[in-house]
Amino acid sequence: MVAPAVPEIHEEEDLYVAVDARTESLQSLRELGPPDLVYLVKQPKTSGTRQTGLYHHVTGIDASSSASLAAYVNTLTFSPLDKTHKVVSGIYCCYNAFSHLDMRVEVKIPGSLESYCIDERGDKRVATEALWLETFLCAVLRAYLYADDGSGDAIKKIVGVRRFNPVTNTEMEHKFLEAAEKLFFMGRQLSSDPETQVPNTVSNHLTSGLLKYIHTTGRYTSGINLFEKIRTRDVEVSSLLAKVQMMADEEVQAVRLMYDALQDVPMDYALLDEQASFCQSKGEGEMALECAKRAVTAAPSEFTTWARLAEVYVSLEQWDLALLTLNSCPMFTYQDKDTPRMPQPSRIMLPVLAESILDEIDEGQPKQGDPHDYVHPSLRKLHAAGYQGTFLKAYNLLTKIAAAIGWDQLLKVRSEVFVMEEEYRVERKHVPKPAETLDAETNGDGAEKDEEEGEEEEETGSVSGPVSAQEPAEESLSGNGEETQPETSIERPEQTVASEVVKSGNEDPVGDPSHETYSQFRNKRLCERWLDNLFMVLYEDLRIYTIWRTEMAQFRQQAMEYKKSATEWEILGELAERLDHFDESIEAYQNCLAIRFSPKAMRGLLKLYEQQNDTRGMLGALIRLIAWQYRWYSEFSPELLFMVRKLIEDEGAVKVRSIVQATNLPQPVLDLTHQYCQLCAMFRSSGSDA
Structure with a gap:
């Protein structure tokens, strides 16, 4: 090849x-x-x-x-x-x-x-x-x-990276797994995923890489053999072994293993989390809840255990507890993958091999020196698109709740469980002042008011930074505000009270049982600033989405074409996907692809074909994605290899190869996809011999 x-x-x-x-x-x-x-x-x-x-x-x-x-x-x-x-x-x-x-x-x-x-x-x-x-x-x-x-x-x-498949045959796999076994207990030195606070034996980049390799290639037997050997040295490895057994559909063995292992290590949070995940996948929410609660008790400083508990509450439709649990999640600063820091080069040459040339990928692509696509300012500042790590997971949970119960109901639940700023200020006015502070506060009434206004301004600034100052009715995404002024029904969320405000000066924290005067707030919590920020970011996402859909409807009524640049359609597709509006995201991605090829839009379309069990559609998308990757020097993508493997598993290698070959595309481009099929045959994946 x-x-x-x-x-x-x-x-x-x-x-x-x-x-x-x-x-x-x-x-x-x-x-x-x-x-x-x-x-x-x-x-x-x-x-x-x-x-x-x-x-x-x-x-x-x-x-x-x-x-x-x-x-x-x-x-x-x-x-x-x-x-x-x-x-x-x-x-x-x-x-x-x-x-x-x-x-x-x-x-x-x-x-x-x-x-x-x-x-x-x-x-x-x-x-x-x-x-x-x-x-x-x-x-x-x-x-x-x-x-x-x-x-x-x-x-x-990163510009100019050639990506090769590191494990292309069973001999190289043996070499890889042997090295992993020898160095397994040094894995915690390699750091871990951004959702893990402290790397440990079962949660680090080594274990993540092993699980990704096994998931991608379907080499479950090799993975089970590896973790069974390592488990004899440390019972905590049982959680990894159970994961691989679940992947291999050996659920009975996995359940027995988890039960036996928890007899030895009853507070192993990774095992408890795996149990909760399994119960959840079977629709046993109450059983999952008990496991998730124990996992939180076992590892209260880990984000993953709290996030699992919040997920379980969402599946049980206990929205108030889901929000309170989300509010308790420990959030970590995102540590990005190491990237090279290189000096400014004098010139860059990015050649194209003839084998990867596909007209529909190259047509419409901006040439060097061409102006960038116009992108409406409101689409550029959607901060949710840049979330990573714990904040991305937390935001996804919040959007799940919003998709399930609606924005208005979400705000209602929020005001029921968190202390809102306005109600806190109203309540404060009716609280009798302690004698020793009354004179000081009376004399400094103007100063107190100024201080309160300053606090309010500071709090507003801290959460509304990423939010547009424009009112919904004044903004249009069409690029012509005179023609359309869509009204939106998205209510802007009120401020919750900040803990700094509550605990400033001589005030007692809200919820302190000794503070009888704040009876209204006895059962309410203070909302963390980061979660308050997520509400504002979600509000902005929903606001822009609503404006977009309203404008689309108005343009259709007037039999006018709703025009956007390819980049704008891509952003709108991502926005709809974030908000769980699948059909609308596909519509935006299709509009993007009608202008020019975009791997992100094609990836979105691949999800549609997968949902419809459209084998030909999936293979058509995969051929183009593989060719685009190869065009940019990557002959290997684990996600695309996994998709090809699953198709071969479901349909058989002969059918998959026949559909690929029957596609009306240049043979060198088809050969790139055949290379993925050959890899599945090399590893004797299920269906590759049929």
Whole structure:
């Protein structure tokens, strides 16, 4: 199979600036590290000795030894784009997140090879076999956890990254799982998903990568064998084993395992969370509730346990308890994946291989120097689109509640469980003042009022920053406010009272049983500022969505075309998807694709075909997504591989390959999808022999 093209990011002034920048960034790395850096030095083939440096990034290369990395550098010595220069040397840099070292291989062409590692201070060290084992495992995990999900978000984040599949056969799988077994109990050194506060034995990037690999490839037996071996050393691994058994539809064994393991470790929150998840999937809400409550007791400082409890309350339609539980979730600052910090290049070459050229993907795409799509200002400031980690999960839970009971009912439940600012101020006016503070407050009445107004202004600013100052009736998304002025019925949420206001000065906190005067608030809680902020962000999402749908209806009544740019349709599709309006999101994505190809919109359309069990539609979307990924140097996406595998499992490999082949698209493009089918056959996935 032909490899993706090689992007070239050029440095023509000083050599090795990119390598130096990588060395300087080593001490700031907190996750698995950035993609591998490959730096080449070229000089003219004929005369002259003026050298130029160029580099690109890569994931998925076998990093088990210096020889395998040198072999990759050697594949780059011939460039079909540049026949006047030759590569004279190269450096391959691969980060070892276990030992916080950058493993490097320097290749002189022709000639020598030197391998060493650089520590966080920039000092050289000897590269040992143990360090290469750690580096190999980190490289596989990066390839899986930093891969693109098909939407193109990861690809657009870093320019010029070649993405390869790190495990292409059973021999490489054995090597990967063997390394994972040897280093399993060092996994907590690798950090963890943003929803986990403290990495532990069963929740870290190593376990996440293993589970993603097993889920993607369907190699359940290999996963079960691995975790059964490790479980003999630590019973906590039972939660991971149970997860894989659930994936493999071995539910009876998984339930028995969880029951037996909880006899030994009754307060293992990962096991309790897995039990709650299983009960929830079977519609046993009350049983899930008990498990989720115990998980919260076992790990009160973890977000995942509280989020699970809130989910259970949502499924039980206990909206007040769901909101109170959400309010109790510990929120963590999002730690993004490590990305390379490179100096400004002199020029960038992003070649296209003939094998990935597909007219419908390339047509309509903006050319270099073209103006960007116009995007209405109100669509640019939808802050929910940028949420990650715990805030994304919390926002998704809030939108679930809003979709189930409606915005007005959600505000009503909110005012029933949280102390609202207005009612707090009204109540305060009727509270008898303590004698010792009465004179001071009377004398400083003007100051108190100013202070209250200042507090109110400060609180309003803290939550309404992301919210538009415009009233709904004054704003139009059509770009012509004179033609349409849609009215919306979305009520703006009132402020809840801030804990800083309640606890300022000589006031007692609301809800303190000793404070008899605030009887109205005895059973109410203070809403966390971050949750108050989520309500305002959700309000803005709903407001813009309502304006959009109102305008669409008005334009249809007037038999006028409702025009938007491709980027605006993509944003509206995401907005509708966030708010659980599936049909409207598909409509927006289809309008986007009618203008030009968008991987995000095509990914949304893939969900529609999946919901309709439309095999041909799904394969048509997958062919285009795989071709787009390959166009941007990615031959591997775990999510797309999973979709192909599931189709083969449901329909059989022969039918899937026949439908792909019958598609009226260029053969090289179809071969890219066949490559995914061949991978399923290599791993003997269910249905691949039929």
